[in-house]
Amino acid sequence: MSEYSREVLLATSVLCSSGGSMQLLQLHRNLLQRCNISEETFCYIVEHCPRFLMVRGPGTEPRVVARTLLRLCRSYAQEGRCGGCEALHLCKFFIYGTCRFGKGRKPCKLSHDIRSDHNYQLLREWTLHMLSEDDLFLLLLQNDPALLPEVCLHYNKGSTPHGCCTFQNTCTKVHLCQHFLQGDCLFGSRCKRHHTVDEHGRCMLEKRGLSGNIIQDLPSIYRNIHNLAAAAATADSTSTEKSPEWVSEPAADEMNICLHFLRNSCRFHNECRKVHFHLPYRWEVFDRSVWIDLQHMEDIERDFCDPSRAQSSGDQPVNFLTMTRDSKPVRRLSTVSSVTKPPHYLLTTKWKWYYKGDQGNWLEYGQMDEKQRATSVTSRNLEEAYVSDRAAKVKVVKGHREYIINFTDIYQRNYKHNTKRRVRRRPVFVSVAEIEKQVSAGNPGPDVVLLDLIRAGGDMDLSSAKLYL
Structure with a gap:
């Protein structure tokens, strides 16, 4: 539980x-x-x-x-x-x-x-x-x-007892002073608009149950x-x-973990705007006034990467839905999303997107479900759209049904049938051993950097290129 x-x-x-x-x-x-x-x-x-x-x-x-x-x-x-x-x-x-x-x-x-x-x-x-x-x-x-029912806007316009409401005593909306509800009515008890539900309104509401x-x-x-x-x-x-799961990757660039530091090549050292840490993810808990590293970070990360898990294991679990532990706020820092860098970049964070299936299981976008149906968009498609615009809406087709994913609202909606499914964004797990293996493999050679320069149309910052050359 x-x-x-x-x-x-x-x-x-x-x-x-x-x-x-x-x-x-x-x-x-x-x-x-x-x-x-x-x-x-x-x-x-x-x-x-x-x-x-x-x-x-x-x-x-x-x-x-x-x-x-x-x-x-x-x-x-x-x-x-x-x-x-x-x-x-x-x-x-x-x-x-x-x-x-x-x-x-x-x-x-x-x-x-x-x-x-x-x-x-x-x-x-x-x-x-x-x-x-x-x-x-x-x-x-x-x-x-x-x-x-809604508050009648027409009731609040005009000078007659019912304002501009043409339905008057047959109106199915509530007749209340809009300024009173907004907290800025200047007339108080002398206001000609109702500040309480009148007898007609009471009868109408009682009929509605x-x-x-x-x-x-x-x-x-x-x-x-x-x-x-x-x-x-x-x-x-x-x-x-917004779901607290969205706290898992801070929006500000300076809260991302420095890729160059991970490869022992950050030339800014202590003046770097990004976070210097030995892993591409970092779990912290807010204690009093400071953020403190959590113990068993690799285990927490492994659990977080499983979309079916709502919390980590252990005596003091991290709740991934509220991003808390023992009522204290928790956050996860990480390297930038893998879709923002060329494929050869090491230790970027690869995110996957999942939706809740009919059987309560979590299915990755683009993968076949139990009926051998796949969505029209993949995890990578969604991640690219999300990184580009975190307020975007993405159309998804599966079989003969059409859905909309709104990134500001962690659901996939079917507006025709008025249903929705929970959506989760979780990273791909990378163990400490695998991280060390990638780091020890060394930095990309000059040919890779030149390839990046060509892809960038020659606009890559030379100081960035020198980090590899």
Whole structure:
């Protein structure tokens, strides 16, 4: 069983049990009552963990909002079955708290079990498995756009009691003051727009199945939804929750391991902007205020290269999904991707891309599955696209079906059937013995460097060439 960050889980639980968001200092005080968390660790997880969104309003204390990309499966909700996906299989009315089935009556055809095999596996992957039902449902309500009706924008325009909304009392959207939800309404109790759900809105929502408790909490839930949507818009409508697996290769060039140092040929020595390390990968844990090398680095790397593994082995495993160990942040540094260098370059990092198969196994892109079908793109195709543009979307065809991979959202989606599969990017394992063998084999000769110069059209920096000549 995977072990997850205790502090992140506790912070998520505190936020969800407090309406889905909380002032920053209040959250810190609440966490201190539950665990011994340092100020440095608290600041780190709030600022860097994709579970949390920091909202900074003018003249107000920052607020932290809980977020997730986990959703309910629409196919399961409509048909009561699904061919396998990465979304929860739950009854929507069970989440609303109003399902008429069960409790001594005829059983509901949809699941009411958040700990079913399918659901619990997903909750573990998203580090939500320790949340109570109420906390999980609140998190879903403010993150899954399919669960709640939208706020009526026309209601917030015009001077009539219903604004410009032509449906008025028959409108199926919620009539609430948009400025109140944004936190900038100047009129307060004198505002002519609703700051709470009125009687008509309550009746409409009850017909849709929402319980009275949820309806009462809707203004604060919609405020959180607004903040999450604003953050998504700021990020060019990309996903706001990236998998911690993407931390495995830092984006900044200066955080890459120096290839020349590995070959004992870096002329910059201590002034080099890249990391000098004796391996093409480096695992570190953040302890208090510094990054410290992890022990058994080769074993951790071997486990990480296996796409089916969510954590490393040993007494203190590294969680590859949250990139933590014992609640402390972990990072993996590496050499540049192999697709950015000519084939003869030694000790670059070769990445492979995998998707989750129908049987729960992990299949490499471009390889045959159990039905002898292969995807139209290979691992190398995806790696080249990813290195070129980490916000790109790549079309993938397999058999008669078409999918889209979005690099900002670790899933492969089939928009026609509204399904998605988890995607993982993992390196090819290179042992310490193999590294030493490659290094001892020596540097490429002058003919190889000249070949590089020809390929580069004569534009290769001469100081770089001299490293080999």
